[in-house]
Amino acid sequence: LMHLTRKLIEIRSMLLSIDQSDALKLPSIVVIGSQSSGKSSVLEAIVGHEFLPKGNNMVTRRPIELTLVHIPAADGKAVEYGEFPGMGLGRIKDFNVIQRTLTELNLAVPTSEAVSNEPIDLRIYSPNVPDLTLIDLPGYVQISSMDQPESLKEKIAGLCEKYIKEPNIILAVCAADVDLANSPALRASRKVDPLGLRTIGVITKMDLVEPEQGASILSGNRYPLHLGYVGVVSKSPDSKGRAQTSTSLIRKAESDYFASHRDIFGSSSSLMVGTDTLRRRLMEVLESSMASSLHGITNAVQLELEEATYQFKVQYNDRRITAESYVAETMDTLKLRFKDATQQFHRPIIREKLKSMLDDKVMDVLEQLYWLDKRAPELGELAADARVKPESVDSFWRHKLEAASSLLTKSGVGRDSTLLVADGLRALIDSIASADPFNYHPRAAERLIQFSHMILRDRIGVTSDQVENCIKPFKYEVEVDDREWEQGRQKAIDLFEKELSMCETKLKELRKKAGGSRRLGGLIGYVRNLEEEDRKRKARKWESDSEEPELAPESYKYAPAQILDARHAILYNDRLNVLKLRLAALRSKRCKAGPGSDVLCPEAFLNVVADKLAYTSAMFINIELLDQFFYQFPREIDSRLLYDLDRQEIIEFARENPAVRAHLDLQQRKDKLEEVMKQLNSLSTLRADPQSAPRRQ
Numbered sequence: 292l293m294h295l296t297r298k299l300i301e302i303r304s305m306l307l308s309i310d311q312s313d314a315l316k317l318p319s320i321v322v323i324g325s326q327s328s329g330k331s332s333v334l335e336a337i338v339g340h341e342f343l344p345k346g347n348n349m350v351t352r353r354p355i356e357l358t359l360v361h362i363p364a365a366d367g368k369a370v371e372y373g374e375f376p377g378m379g380l381g382r383i384k385d386f387n388v389i390q391r392t393l394t395e396l397n398l399a400v401p402t403s404e405a406v407s408n409e410p411i412d413l414r415i416y417s418p419n420v421p422d423l424t425l426i427d428l429p430g431y432v433q434i435s436s437m438d439q440p441e442s443l444k445e446k447i448a449g450l451c452e453k454y455i456k457e458p459n460i461i462l463a464v465c466a467a468d469v470d471l472a473n474s475p476a477l478r479a480s481r482k483v484d485p486l487g488l489r490t491i492g493v494i495t496k497m498d499l500v501e502p503e504q505g506a507s508i509l510s511g512n513r514y515p516l517h518l519g520y521v522g523v524v525s526k527s528p529d530s531k532g533r534a535q536t537s538t539s540l541i542r543k544a545e546s547d548y549f550a551s552h553r554d555i556f557g558s559s560s561s562l563m564v565g566t567d568t569l570r571r572r573l574m575e576v577l578e579s580s581m582a583s584s585l586h587g588i589t590n591a592v593q594l595e596l597e598e599a600t601y602q603f604k605v606q607y608n609d610r611r612i613t614a615e616s617y618v619a620e621t622m623d624t625l626k627l628r629f630k631d632a633t634q635q636f637h638r639p640i641i642r643e644k645l646k647s648m649l650d651d652k653v654m655d656v657l658e659q660l661y662w663l664d665k666r667a668p669e670l671g672e673l674a675a676d677a678r679v680k681p682e683s684v685d686s687f688w689r690h691k692l693e694a695a696s697s698l699l700t701k702s703g704v705g706r707d708s709t710l711l712v713a714d715g716l717r718a719l720i721d722s723i724a725s726a727d728p729f730n731y732h733p734r735a736a737e738r739l740i741q742f743s744h745m746i747l748r749d750r751i752g753v754t755s756d757q758v759e760n761c762i763k764p765f766k767y768e769v770e771v772d773d774r775e776w777e778q779g780r781q782k783a784i785d786l787f788e789k790e791l792s793m794c795e796t797k798l799k800e801l802r803k804k805a806g807g808s809r810r811l812g813g814l815i816g817y818v819r820n821l822e823e824e825d826r827k828r829k830a831r832k833w834e835s836d837s838e839e840p841e842l843a844p845e846s847y848k849y850a851p852a853q854i855l856d857a858r859h860a861i862l863y864n865d866r867l868n869v870l871k872l873r874l875a876a877l878r879s880k881r882c883k884a885g886p887g888s889d890v891l892c893p894e895a896f897l898n899v900v901a902d903k904l905a906y907t908s909a910m911f912i913n914i915e916l917l918d919q920f921f922y923q924f925p926r927e928i929d930s931r932l933l934y935d936l937d938r939q940e941i942i943e944f945a946r947e948n949p950a951v952r953a954h955l956d957l958q959q960r961k962d963k964l965e966e967v968m969k970q971l972n973s974l975s976t977l978r979a980d981p982q983s984a985p986r987r988q
């Protein structure tokens with residue numbers, strides 16, 4: 292029959308790991324008593340070892356869930372050990388170590404909190420212990436001392452109250468030399484168990500009162516308890532300090548004491564005395580209490596299981612997952628998403644991007660060398676004049692074209708184009724890393740970003756050197772055929788038209804802001820005037836070196852922001868004029884004639900150069916950067932994200948995703964409930980044994 296308790300103790304700890312709801316609780320024995328009532332001594336006598344924290348100040352600050360597991364003695368030798376499940380300390384054979392660990396765990400509770408509700412799980416395996424679960428609680432405080440806050444009393448009382456609820460059995464520890472009327476343990480138990488149906492009284496320090504008085508307490512006439520009182524002596528009278536007392540000595544002292552008063556405590560007295568009696572009594576009570584809880588708990592578990600099964604079906608369609616499968620799936624998704632995104636990096640697309648970057652460069656070069664030049668209109672006139680031969684054009688323009696071409700080819704195309712593509716890759720990785728499901732996995736996302744940046748860093752230098760190397764010939768000479776010329780010319784026209792309409796839009800905006808074109812005109816006239824005066828004043832100052840009063844601020848008719856707008860309008864106007872002139876040139880017969888007119892139509896020529904640069908860059912960036920990255924990236928995912936994780940980290944990773952966590956939790960709950968149900972069923976067949984119970988039906 293002891294088999295039953297043991298099984299139920301196992302089931303009890305499984306149920307505790309499922310949840311703390313009261314419906315799923317199997318009974319345990321809860322030990323309460325005031326400080327110094329001898330609570331620790333009793334527990335240690337039951338276990339047969341000293342293992343509880345000792346000290347003057349209150350040291351039990353957390354409940355200790357003590358599970359005793361009886362194991363057979365190996366070769367007649369006692370292999371006893373303790374375990375703190377979930378702490379990773381393994382088997383502890385030295386009970387001093389258990390005691391030290393408990394002390395540390397207790398002292399780790401901040402003094403501001405004084406007591407903690409969080410139980411310490413301790414299991415003790417020994418051939419000398421019965422199968423029992425006991426919960427040791429902080430002792431009731433009777434007098435509040437200086438360093439113990441008043442609220443401590445209530446806190447401990449509250450904690451005890453939580454544990455002495457049904458279906459637990461209350462072990463109320465009272466010292467024989469203290470009037471039972473004053474026992475906080477009995478008082479607390481009476482509140483929740485007025486008939487004393489699930490309370491066992493333990494009277495300690497029986498040696499401190501006259502045997503007759505002790506016997507009268509145990510008879511329980513004053514405060515009757517259904518489960519009775521057990522009297523113990525758990526202190527060796529001939530030792531001074533507790534540290535030296537061995538439990539066997541204590542046991543001997545106890546049996547000696549009761550033997551020497553056999554007339555009162557002998558077997559004929561029907562009084563319960565001694566630690567062995569207590570142990571047996573506890574086993575009986577726990578066993579019968581568990582047995583009577585069995586039916587209720589089986590029903591409760593059945594209900595919970597049905598609910599969990601139903602939810603699992605409805606929410607997840609019975610689909611089982613594991614942390615491993617989730618991690619693998621996530622990595623596959625990552626690779627797939629990456630592969631899809633690589634479409635954006637096909638060569639024509641890259642070429643297009645590079646070209647547009649180079650178009651900007653061409654515009655910059657044109658502005659710098661041509662548009663800001665005072666002789667710019669001259670070039671337009673030359674292009675329009677059919678009599679002018681390109682060969683005879685002033686060498687000034689030939690030099691200009693060479694300068695422009697070299698400005699473009701030497702503008703750091705290798706580096707800029709490589710960085711442009713690398714930035715694109717970086718943005719891609721960032722977007723993958725911040726999207727579902729990686730938004731749930733910040734650490735993995737960070738690692739993803741880290742290693743992809745590292746691959747890029749490794750490749751950027753090589754690639755940009757290689758690109759720069761391959762465009763080197765263009766720095767000396769660019770050959771242009773008719774077809775390329777025509778394309779370049781068209782492209783230049785497109786770009787200029789776009790630029791033109793951009794300038795017009797801006798001007799329109801400025802006009803609107805100024806309140807009409809007449810007003811903007813007035814504003815521009817004013818600013819031009821201002822600039823003219825400024826120039827004159829500077830010139831005079833230069834000549835005479837004399838101080839002239841600055842324009843007084845009140846003479847400004849317009850706000851500074853308006854003046855700034857007018858300046859912008861002037862710039863856009865000038866740009867518009869240049870663009871119109873150049874568009875006319877690009878559309879002229881002269882320009883259409885072919886690459887021979889490059890001096891007169893630098894825009895078309897530079898466009899061809901830009902196109903060649905884009906083509907060559909794209910080719911080598913593809914080989915040196917993209918191919919390498921696309922090859923390395925999926926491999927790095929495996930080696931840095933996947934294979935790096937141990938079992939624990941895989942579980943942590945999966946549980947970072949709330950949807951997966953909920954799925955795993957429900958699945959686990961269902962599994963555990965199933966297991967518990969199986970165990971409970973096997974027990975009921977045990978109980979249905981015809982020898983232990985009459986067969987029904």
Ligand code: GDP
Pocket residue numbers: 324325326327328329330331332333430495496497498499523524525526533
């Ligand atoms: P706790 O604070 O309730 O855990 O009480 P302890 O077990 O630490 O015991 C308090 C004091 O009472 C200690 O000094 C023990 O040595 C002493 N003590 C415990 N049991 C007995 C006993 O049966 N007889 C005598 N004489 N002293 C005891």
